[in-house]
Amino acid sequence: MVVKRRLKCCSNGFDFPNIPKAPRSSRRKVSNMGGGEFDSEFSGINLLASLVGKLLDESESSSTSAYDLLGGEIKQEHEHVYDHKPCKSDFSHQGSPATSENTSETCLQISSLENDCILEQTPVSDCKRVCGLNPLVGCENKKRDCDSLVESGGISEETCVLNVEAINGLEDGGLLPESVPNGSVKGYENHSKLVCRDDDENFCKYYTLSDKCKSYRPLTRVGNRRTKMTKYGRGVPRSKCFEDTRTDGCLKAYHRKRKLGYGYNSWKHETLHRKRRLSDKGLVVNSDGGLSSESVSNSPEKGESEVGVFSAAIGLHSKDSRVKFSIKSLRIPELFIEVPETATVGSLKRTVMEAVNALIDDGIRIGVLFQGKKVRDDNNTLSQTGLSCRENLGNLGFTLEPAPEKLLVPLCSESPMIPMPTDSTNFSERSAASPALDSRLSFRLQDADHLISSGNSVENKQELVPYQSDISAEEQHSSDSRALVPVSALGSEALAIVPLNEKPKRTEASQRRTRRPFSVTEVEALVHAVEELGTGRWRDVKLRSFEKANHRTYVDLKDKWKTLVHTASISPQQRRGEPVPQELLDRVLAAHRHWSQNQLEKQNGKHQAAATMVV
DNA sequence: ATTAGGG
DNA sequence: CCCTAAT
Known part of the structure; x- marks a missing residue:
C-alpha cells in the first residue's frame, strides 16, 4: 500500500534523501503570506534561528540547516497574534518556573506542504483519490504515483516544501505542556509535543509517551462500559463500539514508535491524553483536572485559507478529452509542533514525521471545491460537474479534511464536567511519571475544512452545496449510506474507486483503559x-x-x-x-x-x- | 465466555 | 493493556 511504503521509506528519521528543495520563489511565496505586517524584532525568527544554531552546533559536519531541512520559510508572527494559541498554556502566565532553558520549547506551525503534482483524470472521485495522500508524505514517491498522470514536460521540478511558522518562543517563559500539575515541568524536559485537534475543535488529543495512560471520557461512557462488563469479563468487544479513525491513527503512530524498541511490555509507555474543550474561550480540561487555555480564534488563518494553488489545463470538447491538473500546493491542517531547544535535527525530523504520519493515519480525505462550493457527489464526472473548461477549472480547489468522525460527537459533547480521577491510583500514576522517553508528540488539526478556492460565482446546475466548515449530519449520512450502495448500482467504473473509509477504525468510545498497576x-x-x-x-x-x-x-x-x-x-x-x-x-x-x-x-x-x- | 499468546 | 484466534 502506498502509505505504508512511504512510511517505511521515511521511517529512518524523516529522511527525504532525494527530494529536491523547492525553488526559492516557491518558498518565499508562502513566507510572504501576511508577513509584511510584522516588521519589528522577529522574536520568533530569532528563536528559530537560535534553534537552528544549536542544531548546527550539534552536528557541525552537517551541511544541512534546519531551514533546508524543513524546506520552508520561517514565518514571523507577532507575538500577540498567537497570544491565545494552544501552544501556550496558562501555566506560562502563572509564573511557573518554566523559564529554565531546558524547558523552553520551540513551537512550529506547519501550515502547508507544497508539491507539484499533475493529475490527469476524469471523474471527480478519481481525482480525489489520486490526490489522497501523496502531497502529505514526502515526495520521493510522489513521482511514481503521479507518473501515469504527469503530462510530459508538465513538471520541471519536483518540490516538497514544508512551510514553517515560528509561533512562539522563549520570550514569555517558554511553552508548557498543558497537563503539568503544579507547574512542575521537570519531567517534560527535552520532549516534543504535538497536539491534534478536530476540525470542529471539540476535542484535543494529546499524545505523549510516558508511563501513564489517561483517557478522558464522560462518566456516562465509563458507566456504560462498566455495566456492560460481565461478571468476569471484559468490556464490550471493540468491534461493537463506535469507530474513531483519528484515535486509531494516533495509536498506530505509537505502535510504530513503540516498535522502535522500548522492550518488554512497552505498552506501558503509552499515554493517550485527551482533552476536552470546554468553552469557546478555549478552556481545555485535562484528565488530571489541569486547565489550559486555548483559543478558538483562527482569524489569522482564515484570510489565507486558499487550499491549493491550482492550475489546470483544459480538456477539450470531445468525450474522452483529458483534464489535467497541476496542484501546486495542498494546504494541510495546521500542525503544531513543539520541540525543545536542545532537540536534535534528527528528533525534529522525526517529530514532523510523526505528525504527518499521525495525520495520515487519522484518516485524511480530500475535498473538492468548485466555485467555493463543496462538490459532494463523488460519482459525477468532471464534465458533469462543470469542470471541463478552462475557466471553470480555475475555480477548482482541493481541501484536506480530517476524516469525519462517526456518531461520537453527541456521546461526548454533553456533560462538560471536570473529570475527576476515578480513583486515587490515577494521581499516583501521574506523579510517578517516568521521563524515560525523549519524544512526545501530538499534532492538531485545525480548520482543515475551511479552505476555499476563490473564483467567480457562476451558477452551476450540478450538485453543489454551499461550502460550510461543518460536517453536517447530512453529509455523514450521505457518505455513510454511499458505502452501503449495492455493488450492482455502482457500475464497473465505480468499482474501481476505492472507498477512503473502507476499514473502520477505532472509536472514541473504545479508548484504552486507564492503567492500574497491581499493588x-x-x-x-x-x-x-x-x-x-x-x-x-x-x-x-x-x-x-x-x-x-x-x-x-x-x-x-x-x-x-x-x-x-x-x-x-x-x-x-x-x-x-x-x-x-x-x-x-x-x-x-x-x-x-x-x-x-x-x-x-x-x-x-x-x-x-x-x-x-x-x- | 474463556483461554492462550502475540503485540 | 489490547487484540485475536481458538476453544
Whole structure:
C-alpha cells in the first residue's frame, strides 16, 4: 500500500534523501503570506534561528540547516497574534518556573506542504483519490504515483516544501505542556509535543509517551462500559463500539514508535491524553483536572485559507478529452509542533514525521471545491460537474479534511464536567511519571475544512452545496449510506474507486483503559490463587481472589501473571514500577515451574493415552 | 465466555 | 493493556 511504503521509506528519521528543495520563489511565496505586517524584532525568527544554531552546533559536519531541512520559510508572527494559541498554556502566565532553558520549547506551525503534482483524470472521485495522500508524505514517491498522470514536460521540478511558522518562543517563559500539575515541568524536559485537534475543535488529543495512560471520557461512557462488563469479563468487544479513525491513527503512530524498541511490555509507555474543550474561550480540561487555555480564534488563518494553488489545463470538447491538473500546493491542517531547544535535527525530523504520519493515519480525505462550493457527489464526472473548461477549472480547489468522525460527537459533547480521577491510583500514576522517553508528540488539526478556492460565482446546475466548515449530519449520512450502495448500482467504473473509509477504525468510545498497576497486595492474592489453581484457570482465579475487583478481568490477571513471571526472571535492576517483594517473585517462579511442568505431564499423558488408544 | 499468546 | 484466534 502506498502509505505504508512511504512510511517505511521515511521511517529512518524523516529522511527525504532525494527530494529536491523547492525553488526559492516557491518558498518565499508562502513566507510572504501576511508577513509584511510584522516588521519589528522577529522574536520568533530569532528563536528559530537560535534553534537552528544549536542544531548546527550539534552536528557541525552537517551541511544541512534546519531551514533546508524543513524546506520552508520561517514565518514571523507577532507575538500577540498567537497570544491565545494552544501552544501556550496558562501555566506560562502563572509564573511557573518554566523559564529554565531546558524547558523552553520551540513551537512550529506547519501550515502547508507544497508539491507539484499533475493529475490527469476524469471523474471527480478519481481525482480525489489520486490526490489522497501523496502531497502529505514526502515526495520521493510522489513521482511514481503521479507518473501515469504527469503530462510530459508538465513538471520541471519536483518540490516538497514544508512551510514553517515560528509561533512562539522563549520570550514569555517558554511553552508548557498543558497537563503539568503544579507547574512542575521537570519531567517534560527535552520532549516534543504535538497536539491534534478536530476540525470542529471539540476535542484535543494529546499524545505523549510516558508511563501513564489517561483517557478522558464522560462518566456516562465509563458507566456504560462498566455495566456492560460481565461478571468476569471484559468490556464490550471493540468491534461493537463506535469507530474513531483519528484515535486509531494516533495509536498506530505509537505502535510504530513503540516498535522502535522500548522492550518488554512497552505498552506501558503509552499515554493517550485527551482533552476536552470546554468553552469557546478555549478552556481545555485535562484528565488530571489541569486547565489550559486555548483559543478558538483562527482569524489569522482564515484570510489565507486558499487550499491549493491550482492550475489546470483544459480538456477539450470531445468525450474522452483529458483534464489535467497541476496542484501546486495542498494546504494541510495546521500542525503544531513543539520541540525543545536542545532537540536534535534528527528528533525534529522525526517529530514532523510523526505528525504527518499521525495525520495520515487519522484518516485524511480530500475535498473538492468548485466555485467555493463543496462538490459532494463523488460519482459525477468532471464534465458533469462543470469542470471541463478552462475557466471553470480555475475555480477548482482541493481541501484536506480530517476524516469525519462517526456518531461520537453527541456521546461526548454533553456533560462538560471536570473529570475527576476515578480513583486515587490515577494521581499516583501521574506523579510517578517516568521521563524515560525523549519524544512526545501530538499534532492538531485545525480548520482543515475551511479552505476555499476563490473564483467567480457562476451558477452551476450540478450538485453543489454551499461550502460550510461543518460536517453536517447530512453529509455523514450521505457518505455513510454511499458505502452501503449495492455493488450492482455502482457500475464497473465505480468499482474501481476505492472507498477512503473502507476499514473502520477505532472509536472514541473504545479508548484504552486507564492503567492500574497491581499493588503488592493484589500480587500476593494473585500468586496465592495461582499456586492453588494453576495457570490455566483465570476465571477461577478471578472468582477466588478478585471477585470484587471489578476492574480486574481474568485477562488482566493472566496478563499480570505473565509479567510477573517475566519480572521474576530478570535481574532486580531491570525491574520497574513498584517493587514486588522477592519472596513473592520466588513463589511466582516456583508456581510457574510447577504448573508448566504439570501441563507438560498432562499433554504427555494425553499423547500416551492417544497412543495407547491407537495401538 | 474463556483461554492462550502475540503485540 | 489490547487484540485475536481458538476453544
